Amino acid sequence: MKTYLPVIGVLGAGFALLALALPLAGDHPALSAVVFVLGTLVGLLGEGMVRQQPRVGRALESFGAGLTVRTGVRGLLLGGLAVAAFGADHGTVVLVAFTLAAVWLARLALQVLLADARAHRLSPVTWRNFEVPGVVRRAPIAPVLLGEGQRWISAATLSLVAGVVVPLAGGPDAAVPVAAVVAAGICALFVTLALVDALRARRDTTHEETVELLADALRSLAPEALFYYSRPEAIGYIANVWMPTLEQIDRKVVVLVREAWNEPLVATDTLPVVMVSRAGDIERVVPPSVRIALYPSNVATNNHLLRLPGIVDVFVGHGDSDKGGSATVLTRIFDEAWVSGPAARDRYRVADVGVRDEQVREIGRPQLADIERVAAPLTEDHHGEDAQSQWDYTVLYAPTREGFFAEWEYSSILSQGRVVLETLLAMDGVRVLFKPHPGTGTDDPAFGDEVEALKELVAAAGSPHEVVTGSEGLYHAFNRADLLVSDISSVITDFLASGKPYVVTQFGTSSPEQFRLEFPSAAGAYILVGDGSEVAAHVRDAREVDSLSEDRARTTAYLLGEQQGDPVERFDRAFDEAVARWGRRPAASA
Structure with a gap:
């Protein structure tokens, strides 16, 4: 509710100012004009805040105070101001009323036409990287203009506001008809564009025909x-x-x-x-x-x-x-x-x-063909001629996302992440790569917020430390690293293919020995308990001794199985073997 109050307050203030301008129009026309313009500006500010906070907009819709209602109330107040200001001039009042009605109808027509065009273009099937002959799909006309059509209609209303307040402030009376013409022109333009676009969309291949043509193309493929x-x-x-x-x-x-x-x-x-x-x-x-x-x-x-x-x-x-x-x-x-x-x-x-x-x-795991394999930890600089020699050991911290359920909560982001990164960044000669799981924060925003804070921490540390972006694949990051720090996830299983040492974060209160029994993928890993500060000791052991190399080799064989030959060819053979095993089953009918 605290999030809604500022927006509702601004919107309410705008409406209050618009209403206040009406009784002032008779005795204080100039002041009335100023107050109405101020109310209009405050209202625009409020609408901008609503667009920035969709939840507030949905709440207002549920309470019957959606954009359509708010726009209608502002139109009524503008019509009321015209009556208060030009009551004796029947023609001007009628012109303002008709223009407001035209703007309102144009807004409704635009919504209907755009929805109709979207409905005809929103096909239940789409495709790419191959052709489907016979399907006609016309591109929308003026998509940028039509996408902002509702805002342009609002601009038509603003022009009418200007036409009404200018005479109140002592300007020429001709401002009203000029504003009416401008508003009508804007409405006519966008309704015409939307009508042409909707008619074009209706000439596209129907949804049912599109499905049949796609089916034909797939049969040919x-x-x-x-x-x-x-x-x-x-x-x-x-x-x-x-x-x-x-x-x-x-x-x-x-x-x-x-x-x-x-x-x-x-x-x-x-x-x-x-x-x-x-x-x-x-x-x-x-x-x-x-x-x-x-x-x-x-x-x-x-x-x-x-x-x-x-x-x-x-x-x-x-x-x-x-x-x-x-x-x-x-x-x-x-x-x-x-x-x-x-x-x-x-x-x-x-x-x-x-x-x-x-x-x-x-x-x-056919994907692991891209992972470079080494037989022992690398203590020399192996990152290329341009690498700085003082940064001769690279540690990749790649935590998993939050769990779908409490019992599947393996992520170290909230429990150890900050201490792990701060400790690694403080180590001499250690380069830090940080690559969080791309789905972090999907189910619990607190994890996503903390990831952003950890990214800022690594970025502030400067070169050669870095946040690995989404454009770089995980396996490429594996190849750049000498050691991995991660959580129980497929990341550690895949990293085993590299032959390099790895650290697994421990959650819960079990001993490291019990943890390794419960999670076999951690059997060859250094187990990181507590707040994560012990990661420094694990890095030093891996870098200088590698005391878990034999355990790691056994774990790799258990997790990844036979690694001889081309893993992609092995995966490809599995297709034919599976079909041969189940070949007795009847094929699907055409």
């Missing part, structure tokens, strides 16, 4: 695999973990996205990407050539594809970790679960969530 991506929130990293690998394999793969807000977040310029928002359209567009579907996320909308016969459904996840969400009961609905190595198989067995051992296939 004849993909053998689908990558099915759906998330209730707008995030792309879960899908993008797999894009480079899918781009490398020699088979036709289509990325099927379910939400319009996630489609542009899928980062691929080569794979066909299709967005299908309506569940009923899935069976219409998925061609019979598809024999296998990959699912990186356990969400309810997976069922819209799972129900189609003839497809081998495989859960691939987006990372291999000891988090609670890595072995859930939801996975048992898939034909197979592809995992990295023996640890993931054991994880399902221990969790006892109904996933049968024969469902689990160890196929490695």
Whole structure:
């Protein structure tokens, strides 16, 4: 409520000033003009505050005080001012009234026409990186102007305000008709543009025809695999973990996205990407050539594809970790679960969530092909000729995001993050890279706020320390680092492929030994307890002794399994092996 009060106060003050100007118009016309202009400016300030705080706008709408109502009240007060100022001049009053009515109707017409155009353009399917012949999609005309159309209509009202107050302040009476013409012209222009745009949108290919044409194009494309991506929130990293690998394999793969807000977040310029928002359209567009579907996320909308016969459904996840969400009961609905190595198989067995051992296939982590492998810690400067020799050891702090549930809370952001970074930044010869999880703050804003504060801390420390931006992939950051500090997550599993030492933050009160038993991915790690200040001792050990090198090697074999050969080729072979195992199933009908 405290957030709403300033906005409501400013809006209320604006309306009060507008109302105050009316009784002043008879005896103090100049003062009335000043007060009305001041009320108008205060009202504009209030509307600007509403736009900056959408929650306030929604609250006002729920109480029947939305923008339409507020605009209407201001129009009535302007009409009242015209009556008070020009009561004896019937023609001027009528002109003001008719112009206000025209502006109001123009605002309504603009809203209706723009909504109609959006409805005809908002297709339930979209696509990129391939062609769908026969579909006509006309670009909106004057999208920048129409996008600001409501503000221009408001400007028409402001011109009429000027036309009324100028004579009150002693100016020429001709200001009223001039303002009326300007207001009418603005309204006519934008309504005409919106009408033409709506008519153009109505000539586009209908939604149902578009779905059929997309289905024809996909049948011609004849993909053998689908990558099915759906998330209730707008995030792309879960899908993008797999894009480079899918781009490398020699088979036709289509990325099927379910939400319009996630489609542009899928980062691929080569794979066909299709967005299908309506569940009923899935069976219409998925061609019979598809024999296998990959699912990186356990969400309810997976069922819209799972129900189609003839497809081998495989859960691939987006990372291999000891988090609670890595072995859930939801996975048992898939034909197979592809995992990295023996640890993931054991994880399902221990969790006892109904996933049968024969469902689990160890196929490695094809993404890890981009991680450079070393046999021992690097104590010399290996970051290139331009690196400063005094910064000869690089530590990457890559904490995970907050948990979806309290028992899945593994992030060190709030518990240890600041001390970890302050300690590392104070160490001689240590370069710090900070790369937080891109989804941090999605479920708990406190984590997102703290990440921003930690970014400022690293930025203030200056070069060579840096915040790793989203444009740099996690694996590239791995290759720049000599040691990783992270939480229980797939980050530490993937980092094992580098052969370098790593530190895992501990939550809870269990001993480090018990923690390693509970979370096998930490078996080869230095365990960081307390407030995080012990990270310095772990860095020194890793840098000078590397006392956990043998434990780390055993952990790597357990988590990642067999690492011989090309991991992408191994992943590619898994497609044919899965289809062969389930080949007895009938294909989906065309």
